[in-house]
Amino acid sequence: MIEAKNLTKKFGKQLVFQNVNFKINDGEFISLVGPNGSGKTTLVKIIMGMEKKTDGELIMDKKQTFGYVPQFRNIDIDYPLDIESFVRLNLKFTMSPKKRAENNELIKQILEKTRLTHLRKRPLGLASGGEKQKAYLAQALLNDPQILILDESTASLDVEVKMQLMDLVKELNEKYNLTVIFITHDYDLTKKYTHRALFFENNTIKPISVDEISEAMFE
Amino acid sequence: MFGYEFMREAFIASTFIAITAGLVGVFVVSRNMSFLSHTLSEIGFAGASFGILIGISPLAGMIIFTMVSSIAVGSLSSESSRREASISAISSLFIGLGILFLSLSSESSSYATNILFGSIVGISSKEVHQLMILALVVIFVFIIFYKPLAFDSFDHIGARSAGLPTRMLSIAFLVTLALSVSIGAQIVGSLLVFILLTLPGATAKYLVHSVPKLIMVSVGLSLAGVWLGLYLAFITNWPVTFFISSFEVIAYFLGLTYKNWKLNH
Numbered sequence: 001m002i003e004a005k006n007l008t009k010k011f012g013k014q015l016v017f018q019n020v021n022f023k024i025n026d027g028e029f030i031s032l033v034g035p036n037g038s039g040k041t042t043l044v045k046i047i048m049g050m051e052k053k054t055d056g057e058l059i060m061d062k063k064q065t066f067g068y069v070p071q072f073r074n075i076d077i078d079y080p081l082d083i084e085s086f087v088r089l090n091l092k093f094t095m096s097p098k099k100r101a102e103n104n105e106l107i108k109q110i111l112e113k114t115r116l117t118h119l120r121k122r123p124l125g126l127a128s129g130g131e132k133q134k135a136y137l138a139q140a141l142l143n144d145p146q147i148l149i150l151d152e153s154t155a156s157l158d159v160e161v162k163m164q165l166m167d168l169v170k171e172l173n174e175k176y177n178l179t180v181i182f183i184t185h186d187y188d189l190t191k192k193y194t195h196r197a198l199f200f201e202n203n204t205i206k207p208i209s210v211d212e213i214s215e216a217m218f219e
Numbered sequence: 220m221f222g223y224e225f226m227r228e229a230f231i232a233s234t235f236i237a238i239t240a241g242l243v244g245v246f247v248v249s250r251n252m253s254f255l256s257h258t259l260s261e262i263g264f265a266g267a268s269f270g271i272l273i274g275i276s277p278l279a280g281m282i283i284f285t286m287v288s289s290i291a292v293g294s295l296s297s298e299s300s301r302r303e304a305s306i307s308a309i310s311s312l313f314i315g316l317g318i319l320f321l322s323l324s325s326e327s328s329s330y331a332t333n334i335l336f337g338s339i340v341g342i343s344s345k346e347v348h349q350l351m352i353l354a355l356v357v358i359f360v361f362i363i364f365y366k367p368l369a370f371d372s373f374d375h376i377g378a379r380s381a382g383l384p385t386r387m388l389s390i391a392f393l394v395t396l397a398l399s400v401s402i403g404a405q406i407v408g409s410l411l412v413f414i415l416l417t418l419p420g421a422t423a424k425y426l427v428h429s430v431p432k433l434i435m436v437s438v439g440l441s442l443a444g445v446w447l448g449l450y451l452a453f454i455t456n457w458p459v460t461f462f463i464s465s466f467e468v469i470a471y472f473l474g475l476t477y478k479n480w481k482l483n484h
Contacts, residue, residue: 048382080433086373
């Protein structure tokens, strides 16, 4: 669980959000919605410990682990690694044969979970947009994080591929009680997949239910 | 051929250089630092002539210059676009400085040719030992940082979001790159050291698709190049660098052709 109490963030004198209060429960699939520059990515970075809060409290288990799927990556057509090797980058180094066997098993499982087993030898640079996103997802999920953060990960995909990816995330969310924080500008996906949303506007963050989500929030 | 001591020394030295350069080269290519490694070799040239000028060994001068400048580049700019611009500025300055230092010192211009284009036969067994130690240092650093460095080099954004200390890794990498440039320049010369630091790594990219395999192929191509180069230089009396660069360039274009062929089949 993550709980914010009177959380405030400023960059120098510029206010991002002030005195916000919200809770994200374990196993919840929650969207962060609101205009560009309203502080969605900043909040996520504070939660992951990559950015410092200015004031207030953020209560959560210190041992909480995160998987983060960023919006952009520079993967061009000559990118050398295949999908399996790309996912492997996130493995911990080990010399012990026992740990190596465990690592191999981990890779096998994550590739199955994300339906990438048959594509594992494909160079990532030659993979389609949806396959790339699945590989990013697999890498982020490798160390079995409790919280998965998707930062506009579906933005560049076409509708059908978006749905496939979200179906997969939803399945992992339900099966493994994985908490999902989904930063998005997509009204339909938010309505269809998430339990709740945090709405960012005018330096505040307001928790809202799915029914309260309106198309106007995405303009 | 191995009856001559200088050829034995040359083979040992170049084997170590090829292993280091092939290893480091994989990361140079994946971090898009080919241009920087070229500049570092020019800075190395200035460092070597500075060493001669003040009376320390050219290798020491090279190491000092390349280390200081690589740390400066690493801490000044992690954004690659800004790095390119600052690198080209630094590059021209150092070529000028190198020429100035050489003209101020009393060494003849043949020495400049040695630094720039390499001198395989002039290498002493003391220098061979120095090279071996430096090469082992580089390899050791790579073994220690292998996992995080591979993550950061092949997926910088992923490494950052996984919480790796990417700036520290970048500086550690630049320092080992500086060392490798200094080592490699002893054989192939400072102007062409970047051949070994970039081409085998770039060729490997077209052939194999995992980090350990990239390293193996890159080291293999690098070793094949220097061994073949030394052998051909011995029997023809032509410069080693010519053979090494020709081999690596041919391998590169064959690799590229193979990749294109595979894409269409």
